[in-house]
Structure formats: C-alpha cells, structure tokens
Amino acid sequence: MSEAIKNGDTITVNYTGKFEDGNVFDSSEGKEPLKFTVGSGQLIKGFDDAVIGMVAGDKKTVTLAPADAYGELQDGMIIDIPKSQIPEDMQLEIGQRLHLRDPQGQPVPAVVAEITEESVKMDANHPMAGKTLVFDLEIVETGLEADAPSCDDGGEGGHVCTGCGKH
Incomplete structure (x- = not known):
C-alpha cells in the first residue's frame, strides 16, 4: 500500500471540477491525469489540501x-477608468477581456463590466472568485519525480507560475 500523500509529494490525479449547480468547468476526463507537487502553489489551496492524506486509488x-x-470577490478589484483616459478609437464591449497594468507595470487581466458616458468599469477579480467549487478526485499515482518548472500560458493562465520567468 502506498503512503498517505503529504506536502512535497508529486502525484497524478483525475478530477472533475464543477460549480455548485453541477456545471463542469474543467476535467481531466479523456486527457492525461493532472501531475503536480502538493503544496507547491501550482494549484488552488483547497485542491492541495484535499489530496493530503489520500493514497493511490482513493476517490x-x-x-x-x-x-x-x-x-472572494474584492471591491478593490473593480476599477473605474475615466473615458478621457481611454483612446477614442478603442471600441469596448461588456464582457471584453483586456490587460490593465498594475503600479509595477505588470499586466492584470480584467473584464469590461460596465460602460457609462463618463467611465468604464473594469473587473480585475479572477473569473471564478466568489464561487464555491466542487471537485471529484481520484488519486492515480503517488511518489513521482517532479517535472522541471514550466509555463506555456504566456502569463494568462490565472495560476501561480512555478518558475518560467515570463511573469
């Protein structure tokens, strides 16, 4: 029998992520199981915490x-931008995704939430902030070697990068 999973272990897991209403937002079904190192910050905290203590074969x-x-949704992540600061030729639509810049000049993904005569309201909260999530988990393997850090999303994946140097 394999040892119980702890922080620092590299494992593979099959999963299905759903919203409370049952709608699936992500799944490993039909793909390779997800491989990650527990507690490394690659995944959301609750996912990491959920696999601790499980063993291969557990569901x-x-x-x-x-x-x-x-x-949670954070009011401070809702930003009102005066229309005078937006290029006149820029066509904006509700739901459009843009990249703003934080005070350090780093890109911050945001969605156009509201357009008025005077301003554009941008929401920089993560698209899944404020939502309760349900995961069906099945541990496939434990005791694996960690992969070299990589990131192929160009800085837009909404995750904590593990060292790719792009962001």
Missing part, C-alpha cells in the same frame, strides 16, 4: 468555499 468529492479556491 472523494470535496466542496471548496471561495476562500479555498479563487478567493
């Missing part, structure tokens, strides 16, 4: 509150 369903997933 369970966990419900994650927003605080253990992508966080």
